[in-house]
Amino acid sequence: MKIAVAGAKGGVGKTLVATALAQYLGRSNHRVVYCDADVEGPNGKLFLHPDIERVHPGSVTVPMLNAAKCSGCGTCQSICAFNAILAVGKKVMVFSELCHSCEACFIACADGMLTRHNRHVGNISMGMAGNIRFFEGALNVGEARVAPLVSQVVHAAVRQAADYIIIDNPPGTSCAAVAGQEDADVVVLVTEPTPFGLHDLKLALALGRRLNKSMLVVLNRADLGDDKDMMAYLASEAVDQVARIPFDRQIAVMTADGKSPLGYVPAFDEQMHHVAAAIHRLQEAIA
Amino acid sequence: MTDKIAISVSSADGLVATMDMQFGRAPFFLLVDGETHSPIKTLSNDASQAVQGAGTRVAVLMAQNDVTDVISGQFGPSACTALEELNVRMWTAPSGLSAQEALLEFSKGNLSRQSIMVMQ
CATH class of the missing domain: 3.30.70.20 (Alpha-Beta Plaits)
Known part of the structure; x- marks a missing residue:
């Protein structure tokens, strides 16, 4: 099953949820792939600490003139x-x-007079993070086109024989975000109960609808503000909010320290359990 | 052939038009004679709304109209490369000037020359 962890707003906790979900699912002997497709700022490695085994260049075809x-x-x-x-x-x-x-x-x-030339746009790294197979796309600084490298790293990851492939998406709703979730069976939208979080959730949800995706919503820092508007919106859109990660000092301290709170903060584990359970329910519904 | 100057402007009002500070995205270019500074014509920039590559298209527009010098606020990196390649000199003016005022500063030698070297 291919799971895209996405959301239009930056900094809401997409990578926290994606890496924790990979670790959570990996606990029960599932074959798990984690793919960092946020190629403009890949930081899943900060939580997963992978051993990189191979690095391949990512390139696009451009014309060269004779x-x-x-x-x-x-x-x-x-x-x-x-x-x-x-x-x-x-x-x-x-x-x-x-x-x-x-x-x-x-x-x-x-x-x-025009011949094909490969323009190097970034790198794709592969390795292992414990029992999780790790992929990461990293775009060269200054490169304007993001989507081709996103597609390349996602395609490399989804070719793996695995039970769960988790794709950590770039923020936004542009071509790069589309490339990150078009192969997914389910899109987990991460957001927060703030006006920006709600505004960008609406955009992300509209994109998911256009792509015909099953979507689940994870509210991070759920007790940060007033979630009345957020909950009313989710009800009106009939989208399931499956987890509420608390705004918790211990989670913040651990993430700032490059550690996953999974296994250390019980309230966090409980919420990841809810996310995994919702994914299992969807999986059964699809099968 | 005499010099021909193009100024990026926000309206088609001849010399009194206010300058537009973005070379590629400027809606109009006022062309003036390099010696007399008398207006020749106003070009409208069809590329101003282009998703990308507006600057390179305007560079072609300049070359097609035999422009030797262009005065604007900012030139993008691709536009800069194209204009240099097409032997069009680039000059940057401070914001808020009319086309006429920019020409006056130009003739006094107060505008700075833009080049790829400066960009990098």
Whole structure:
């Protein structure tokens, strides 16, 4: 079963929940994969402390111009929807950082002056964190396109033979978030009872609906503020809130120290138990 | 061929138009004669709403109109590379000036030249 842990707002505890869920499910001899797809700021390793065994480059296909033989006809520029190729007079320029790898230019260039070139955008690391198989995508600093590396690390993770594959998603609702959850059987949305948390939950839920996903909601720092609006919204959307992680000093101290509170804070364990139980119920419903 | 100056502006009001500070996203460009500073025409920027690559498209627009110097507030990295490659000189003006005031500062030599070297 593929579980995406997502949510539009940053800093609500997606990685806390994703890593704890991986550890919780891994306790009962399940084969568990944890995939850190938050490639702009992967930090699941801070909780899981994996031993990295292999690092593979992640790359995207971009055009490279054979300028010496190019006729400068400009067909490539007119086909490029992303303004990544410019042609002025006989001069043609490729801006590979703007390229979306649609490959239309390779087809359009009748003279075959554009060749495929791999542009390195980041790295995919693989290893073990205890009995959890660990994957992480890390985008190069300054790289503008996030989704391709997210897709690559997710595809690498979901190829594994496993009982549970947990995909720690990037925040937001852009292409990167779509890439992180499109393969998932269930999306666990993590949020908090604040106006920002509610605002961004609405966006995340709308995205999940568009992708036809089963969704569960985990409220982190559940007793932080007034959750009246949040609960009313969840009721109106008929989405299950399956866990309420307390706003707890011990959890904060442990996470700040790079330790998972699982196994140390009973109230936290109890909530992770609820998340796992909800996932098991969904799993039975799907099967 | 004489120099031709383009100024990124927020409206099509000739020399009294206020400058727009974003090269790629500016809605209009006022073209003026490099010597007399008399307006030639106003170009509208079709790329101003482009999802990405607006700056590179405007760079092409400049080259197609034989612009030798462009005055704006900020140039993105791709636009900067393209303009340099197309031999268009870039000048940055402080915000709040009209096109006319920017031209005056330009002719006094008060605007700073932008280049890839500066960007990096």
